Amino acid sequence: MSIFILGLTVILAGGLVSIFLGRRPALASFLAVAGAAVGSIISIFPCFKILLSGIAESMRLEWNVPFGSFFIKIDAISALFLIPIFGLSAIAAVYGMGYLSSYSSRKNLGVHWFFYNLLLIAMALVVVARNGVLFLVSWEIMSLSSFFLVTFEYEQEKTQKAGLIYLIAMHIGTAFLIAFFVLLGNHNGSMDFDKISVLPSSLASILFLLAIVGFGTKAGFMPFHVWLPYAHPAAPSHVSAVMSGVMIKTGIYGLVRTLTLLGTPPEWWCWTLIIIGAVSGVLGVLFALAQHDLKRLLAYHSVENIGIITIGLGVGLLGISKGSPVLVVLGFTGGLFHVINHAVFKGLLFLCAGSILHSCGTGHIDRLGGIIKRMPWTACTFLIGAIAISGLPPLNGFVSEFMIYLGVFKSDTGSGMNELIPSLIVIGSLSLIGGLALACFTKAFGVIFLGLPRSSEAQHAHEAGTCMRFSMVILAACCVILGIFSPLVIRFAENVIPEITSLNTEQIQIELSSASGILNHFVAASLILMGIIGIITVLHKLLFGRRIVREAVTWDCGYARPEPRMQYTATSFAQPLVDLFRFFLRTNKDISRSEDIFPAQSRLNTDTSDICEKYIYQPGFKFLSELLAKLRWLQHGRIQLYILYIALTLLILLIWKLMKA
Amino acid sequence: MIFLKILNTVLALITAPLLLGIINRTKAFFAGRNGQPLLQPYYDIWKLLNKGSVYSIATSRIFRIGPVVGFSVVLIAAAIVPFGGLPVLLDFQGDLILFAYLFGLSRFFTVLMAMDTASSFEGMGASREVTFSALTEPALLIGLAAIAKYTGYVSLAQIFSSINFDAWLNAAPAFILIGFAFLIVFLSENSRIPVDDPNTHLELTMIHEVMILDHSGPDLAIILYSAAMKMWLLGAILTGIVIPVHSDNVFLNVSAALLFMLLLAVLTGIIESSMARLRLLHVPQLLIGAATLSVLALILILR
Incomplete structure (x- = not known):
């Protein structure tokens, strides 16, 4: 366990140092990547040991947060998920050093690498946390640090949109997880995962459904996956690799861990x-x-x-x-x-x-x-x-x-x-x-x-x-x-x-x-x-050793001048299958062909937007915003009245408290 | 024993191109022609093996390694599929899944080779190939699952050795459904009518033939031979289900299976002579139909 903590400290140190070296991007990147790589190598050893031996290691520290305790434990399940987390993050970090070098004049790479290392630590903590509060805190750090990584190119409009969708999706998911942990903790009498009592089947089922939505949003289950096709293309590639390769797996980890808790x-x-x-x-x-x-x-x-x-x-x-x-x-x-x-x-x-x-x-x-x-x-x-x-x-x-x-x-x-x-x-x-x-x-x-x-x-x-x-x-x-x-x-x-x-x-x-x-x-x-x-x-x-081997143009059915533009494109390649499954895909085809008898320019534009986004989320959020618009009279911008709201709320709470006593 | 195991693979290697010859003779008979010699496919392969080659300037290494991968895959598959009750070189639980996916690997490279030539015709063929094979895959695997569930085994050799006359009497409807489903898979995977027409040389209507339009010489020979082998192996799967002959006499078993393969080739020839290729838009219906037959068979077996 101490080796594991040591590794995490090295990763954190790398990140913290790099944030102060914003003016020297090459050095900042190198130190952060070295921290991530060396720290990962250090931390991965205890994981292999635990996975092979099956003997779990744990550590519990007092933590000054209501219901919280710094209770971490690496068992075989955690170790199994930690190995790809450390392995892939280290490899992707090395890649990122090369990938980002061309950005060094335009961006503050130190900040980027700080969040990268923070994401790595948060993922590791999520997988080892054995206390509901600690888990949620790590989960939130993971979501936020990855948000800053996704919005690396924040000046682009499409990145801003992607970041926003990602942030909202993550927090809707987290809301379900908060409900999950509160219900579970309430029944068990503690937020620690080791104090398990037998759950009544109805409660277990509710918890299971909450976990499906909460963890499923992170993992990307249909129909909770809508953030993936936005966030992954917007993020720098080494970040996409980490997010898609290991971060969404924390959702799977959460689900597996839930199964161990629910009987x-x-x-x-x-x-x-x-x-x-x-x-x-x-x-x-x-x-x-x-x-x-x-x-x-x-x-x-x-x-x-x-x-x-x-x-x-x-x-x-x-x-x-x-x-x-x-x-x-x-x-x-x-x-x-x-x-x-x-x-x-x-x-x-x-x-x-x-x-x-x-x-x-x-x-x-x-x-x-x-x-x-x-x-x-x-x-x-x-x-x-x-x-x-x-x-x-x-x-x-x-x-x-x-x-x-x-x-x-x-x-x-x-x-x-x-x-x-x-x-x-x-x-x-x-x-x-x-x-x-x-x-x-x-x-x-x-x-x-x-x-x-x-x-x-x-x-x-x-x-x-x-x-x-x-x-x-x-x-x-x-x-x-x-x-x-x-x-x-x-x-x-x-x-x-x-x-x-x-x-x-x-x-x-x-x-x-x-x-x-x-x-x-x-x-x-x-x-x-x-x-x-x-x-x-x-x-x-050997067969070709003494043969006449010639090179010629591709057989073109006698065209005078074959052009690269005549090749089959990805759109045309996928067209038969896309058409066959049009019920699900609902691809938008925008064709403008010339009606003239003489040749003129014509164009075809196909666009497949997500059905879940189009038919579930957009109408859903529209309905919600219309509903909430009815409450807009509460928000009128007069500060005096806002203070009145606060005073009234306090008064009502006070009366409630007194009545209870 | 080891002799019989090797015989199983060697039999496939030697006799596979003969199936093409039989099909061609059958088609010639229906067309009222004399037709090519029965052994013409062997002559063709030999002729091509001795020729030089022309490569397109657009192609890369993928184009050259593709035929090799395709041929290696059929060699391994020939060591997995038992023919006429003969023992096989490679026999393990789940080998039927590996069998289905090995052809996926060879298809992957065939399609890439076609894309490598930068020709839109070959791209078209490649696109159709992946479309139709994506729909054949469920028919094949669900059908295999149905016979695996019926016999309680998960390796081809064990499954086929436990399909006997009693099994047929007990579950004839299911076996007939699987037989038809696999016949469609056989025709589709081997690019025969009604899915694909191996004879036309009009690029717009073809699937498999158009993907190999730019191959020449020994590469083309290897591809032709691998295609013949694939036909033999899928035919052997169909034989294993349809011909439940398991006597003590190996010679009798193999002869019965060979006789069925002959009939299968003739049947293919008859189908090709008597019907036209389906319109491309209707092919998916046929393939989904095959998958439905497999599903029905599974339902009958597990009800």
């Missing part, structure tokens, strides 16, 4: 999670498909992956309520492994997106093209991330989805509706998500990196700097390593699952060993696959 789950909780997961997953990837902006596309993919994680948790929970160890182990392990995997590949993809933005100045997919030749490192790492996020073998993304599938395929809860519906929803949605994710990432990679440049920005692209390349290569390597070593990696669940359920530890062990055994076969298959690819590549080279 045996009734069956409908599992359904709720599975359905939320399926809806978030399928709609997330569909909306991603319809986007033109790379970072917005990636933001919707976060919704999709949170959906997959939630499906996994739902399957695990179903196992608890049915007493089926197979479902528990494969569901939770798959879901939680996906938490780590998503942190790695989504972090990687956001960093790659940052390199593209940095080099081409635009994230608009249809304006790019052919940059694989100018940015081979970014292209190669993006390709690895794209294969991983599409859930394709042999990388890590496949393994976690595979485990969830396997859980449902192997489930042994008998026949009838109870067996049918989870199989149908889980398998149906996962397979559809898989197919659509493939469509989305072939679109992203194919249009951005392949073909010919569609604009002069893309023509003059240049490779990212050393810091940025370093971070991307490390994360890409992690995608491969987590896939190849998956039989070992899933052993993390050995100590995590017993924290969530009271299921027999031996049974968990047996199931986990069997899962590991299955993954060994998968790894063998992957290694053979890679071996064969290697061998055939060599043979292929």
